[in-house]
Amino acid sequence: MPRKRAPGFEAQREDILAAAARLFADQGFSATSMNQVAEACGVAKPTLYHYFQDKQALLAQICDSHVHALLTLVEQVKAQQLAPDAQLRALIERFTRAYADAQAQHRVLTSEIRFLAEAERERVLGVERRVVNEFAAALALVRPELRDARLHKPLTMLLFGMINWTFTWLRPDGDLSHDALAALVSDLFFGGLGAVHAPQPVPTP
């Protein structure tokens, strides 16, 4: 019989995942102990093993759910059927905001994925690849000749670099809001696309 509130298995599970994501993001997966996770959500260590098989399962769940959230976000934008420019701008804005809303999950996804076992890592990377491919396709609609020059994916990764790197320097309470940042990234990237010249249009024989 619960004492204070309905236990809420799912709610407790989410609490644990959120606490783990924050700790993994701040300290790294390896340097974080299961005792720290337990303490952060006010339960004893063995309780964690009631909700998750082991430490890696926590990491896998964080990465899986966040990468699927990113994929859903891309598909939502795609479903809007915007013009190419507007679609790419929308993607940039939504991803910058997603980063702001799920900072810890995003950092775990990008930095701690190497600690997953191969099967889980490949599954997550597969979804990541779909997200990147959607971005690259949106970019190719804006500047088709960049796809012919095989530059649409490198440019997509440079864009992800700008967005993902913000965790190292952007202060949530600083002068620059995430909205202003999204506008800055959009302006910079769109302006830059116009200046990129495709040198060797590789023929496909």
Place this chain on the structure above:
Amino acid sequence: MPRKRAPGFEAQREDILAAAARLFADQGFSATSMNQVAEACGVAKPTLYHYFQDKQALLAQICDSHVHALLTLVEQVKAQQLAPDAQLRALIERFTRAYADAQAQHRVLTSEIRFLAEAERERVLGVERRVVNEFAAALALVRPELRDARLHKPLTMLLFGMINWTFTWLRPDGDLSHDALAALVSDLFFGGLGAVHAPQPVPTP
């Protein structure tokens, strides 16, 4: 009397640092054991403690020497007294190349710095700040109104994001060389700078 070769204290030290940098970059600082470091350079673990006080001293030395290499690189470009555009382009090219030449050190500097004790971390971050400030100053020479809008540092960090993020996707044996990447980053960033508009020119009262 040495058996095979002159022992070379400094050479052995450099060997250890190189092996540690690679392991720390691939596995993370916490997940790398001193035994692994020792094994990677063919010595017994206690030998490591003849060259370095402890595991953290290895990390501190890697970060210190790499961040100073980056600072030296910036100062070399500055000493060339190039025109603003050429100087910023030179910085981008040199940093992209530095990343290619010292991939492991660069990844350790950007990802594992949190495992340093506060004093060492602050010392390294201080040098990093000087590097960023030099980049931001070079950028402000190209587009002075961006400094007035307080966008020169965010834009500098977006540039670092593009360069530093390459470790997640750029294959050393892939189609895109580091030279081609440097040109791509330069074109994209310079083109983008022209498109960034400084919305609120903050007056300094």
Place this chain on the structure above:
DNA sequence: CCTACCGATCGGTAGG
């Protein structure tokens, strides 16, 4: 007796 290093093992703590 010094240096440079090895085989063995220390006290503590990790995940489970």
Place this chain on the structure above:
DNA sequence: CCTACCGATCGGTAGG
């Protein structure tokens, strides 16, 4: 869901 533990391995150091 807690107390009490385990096999193993951690970073660091003893004697020789």
